[in-house]
Structure formats: C-alpha cells, structure tokens
Amino acid sequence: MTARRSILPPLIFGIVTTAILLSLGFWQLRRMEWKEAMLSEIQAGIDAAPQPLPAQADPSMKYMPVTVSGRTTGEEILVLSGTKELGGGYNIISGFVTDDGRRILLDRGFVTQDYRHSPRPPVALQVVGNLHWPQEKGSATPDPDLKAGIWFARDVPAMAEALKTEPVLVVAAEVAGDAQGVMPIPISIEGVPNSHLSYAVQWFLFAATCAGMTAWLIWRIRRRTY
Template sequence: MPTQRSILPPLIFGIVTTAILLSLGFWQLRRLEWKSTMLTEIQAGIDAPPQPIPAEVDPSMKYMPVAVTGRTTGEEILVLSGTKELGGGYNIISGFETDDGRRILLDRGFVTQDYRRTPRPPAALRVVGNLHWPQDKSSSTPAPDLEAGIWFARDVPAMAEMLKTEPVLVVAAEVGGDTQGVMPIPVSIEGVPNSHLSYAVQWFLFAATCAGMTAWLIWRIRRRTY
C-alpha cells in the first residue's frame, strides 16, 4: 500500500492549483461587477440632457450629450460600415458649420450601398448627439482609399484634417431638418465587450477539472498495488 507521503505531493499540488483557479474565477466576477457599473454610468451619461459643445473639447468628454444647429458643408467622408438589418454600407461623416461659427465633424449616420453616390448638398440641421472618439482604427486597418473616396475607420484627427474642421466629432442620435436619407446610428454601449462572466465560468470549470483530476489521482495511488 502507498504511504501517506506518496499521496501528499499530488494532494498539495491539486489543492493549491484549484485554489488559484478559483481565485481567478472570483476575480473575474469582481471585474464583471466593475464593468457592469462602468457601463451603467456610461449609458447614464449618454442619456443625460444635451448641452452646447464646450469651447474646449478633449477625449475625457467622450459620450457627452450635445445639441448643435447649423449646416453641413456638402463635403463628406464615407466610412465603410454595415448594420445587421440593412447589410453593408457607409457612415456619412460631414463637415458641419455650427450657428456660432465652428467647423466640426458630424457623423450623420448610415446609408446603404445604393445611396453612396446620392448628392448630399449643404443642409440646415438640428442635431442631438454625443461627442465621440471612436477606436475603430487598428494596426491592420487599411489607409483610406482617397481615389474611391472610401475610409475604413473613423480617425478623428485625420478626418478633421481632410475636411478642415476642429478635431471634434458629434455622432448624431436625433436629426431635425433634411436628413437626405441618412439614418442616425446613435452612440451605444452595445459594442463594448463585457466577457468577464464567461471568463469566470471558464476558470471555475478549470478548477473543477483540476479538483476532479486530483481526486482521481489520489484514488489511483491509494488503490495501487505493488
């Protein structure tokens, strides 16, 4: 029969490993609570009453609800995009001159492929939306195809340089005036990942597997005959 000493190393290893895996699972649950609270706060900020665009704007104001009135300039950037309901198309980023004389970027929303070349001359609009600094661009994002007039990500500084505006982007949620067939796509937290629950479940499953394998190994050792 095996000695107590021969059982001890795998038992200690199994207990320690299982404890570590369980602690990682509980850590992910704490992260889940933190992320859920953060998303709730972001949504509350998105839904807050709109205000005029501050004189000084910076990325810490991301999601701030604002209201602006003015005119589109007729200059625009088409960003390759798509929706579940309508399929592929483009986000229309227009130059926008506010009534108080500022030139900003306005993400008016979405058009399908069929409306890519539809003329959109200057139009007076009343817009309620949110300041935004999208993180669409990554190291693998292609450079804009300026010949075709198509961009592959919303890059605020580059778009502002292209349309000669401030590096300020308002994503429209509600538009009054001639929308010219552009459908607003409001800022939303739906695209913000919150996978901590699935990670927690994975760690707990690993812990259960480790505990089970440890119990099986101890059982085998105890039944081993020489």
C-alpha cells in the same frame, strides 16, 4: 504510511492549483461587476440632458450629449460600416459649420450601399447627439482608400485634417431638417464587450477539472500502493 507520503505531492499541487483557478474565476466576477457599473455610468452620461457644444471640447468629454445647429459643407467621408437590419453600408461623416462659425465633424448616420453615391449637398440641420472619440483604428486597419473615398475606421484627428475641421466629432442621435436619406445611429453601449462572466465560467470549469483529476490521481496511487 508509505501511501500517505506518496499522495502528498499531487494532493498539495492539486489543492494549490484548484485554489488559484477558483481565485481567477472570482476575480473575473469582480471584474464583471466593475464593468457593469462602468457601463451604467456611461449610459447615464449618454442619456443626460444635452447642452450646447463646449467651446473647448476634448476626449475627456467623450459621450457628452450636445446640441449643434448649422449647415453641412457638402464635403464628407464614407466609413465602411453595417447594421444587422440593413447589412453593409457606410457611416456618413460630414464637415459641419455651426451657427457661430465653428467647423466640426458630424457623424450623420448610416446609408446602405445603394445610397453611397447619392447627392448630399450642403443642408441646414439641427442636431442632438454625443461627443465621441472612437478608438476604432488598430494596427491591422487599412489606410483610407482616398481614390474610392472609403475609410475603414473613424479616426477623428485624420478625418478632421481631411475635412479641415476641429478634431471634434458629434454623433447624431436626432436630426431636424433634411436628413437626405441618412439614418442616425445613436451612440450605444451595446457594442461594448463584457465577457467576464464567460471567462469566470471557464476558470471555474478548469478548477473543477483540476480537482477531479487530482482526486482520480490520488485514487490511482492509493490503489497501486495497497
């Protein structure tokens, strides 16, 4: 009887803790399913048929496929970037005047370090792309180096103020016209993290460890008692 009373507290603690850890693991699996559904919905929106640029575009239209036709202004912002294939470089954000006279931002795509200073005078372009309001600027993001002409994040309101455009960014997926050596980088969900499966595995491992430690502790208590 003494042995049974002595193992009760660690047994209850172990069962409760293991159950909590398991519940956290299953919660992460549910979060993973939710995230996969959300990413599928975003991808479906990205791949939808493009339409003309809305008269009043706002962040609720993020990822909407659009078509724009017009001319770059020759003014641009270089945002520090990089690709796996080409290494470090810059995203070229140009001022863009549409055929109906609107001034917007156009993310034309990527250039390597070697093409940073290449001339990119005003040019007529027809673009298929997606509206975007990226959330890249954090508390640790440096302010733009205006002297060097380099930005460290795409900040739509700040870029619009700098280039005197609407706070509307179109990320090019396809460009007709003289691309001037700029490679379009279409919007993709590949960069959106979905780590819920690894988190779930971690919680399940913690649960297994807790259950094992509880069993070992009870075995030790019973051995000492008898």
